[in-house]
Amino acid sequence: MNEEDEARLVRLEELVAHQQAAIEDLSRQLTEGWKQAEKLRGELARLSERLEEFEDTSEGPAANQRPPHW
Incomplete structure (x- = not known):
């Protein structure tokens, strides 16, 4: 084998x-x-479940109820 080929x-x-290092x-x-x-x-699935549970157990504010800052 000549020097050029080597x-x-x-x-x-x-x-x-x-290339092997880059691939690894x-x-x-x-x-x-x-x-x-x-x-x-x-984590998203757990948070979604917690949010659904929270929404199921919480009651919305009464229709004519004043906000607490009044």
Whole structure:
């Protein structure tokens, strides 16, 4: 193998190594994003349930009742 081919091979190996590191980093970020999204979905579901329970148990103000600041 001549020097030109060897230099080209080294450049290609370096490029593959950088691309592999970038792919692993992106994969890690994607996994973290999915975990965060799942956590937020669960929290949203719990808050939605609490809000529904609150709305079910609360009574609206009487139609002719004055607001408390009057």
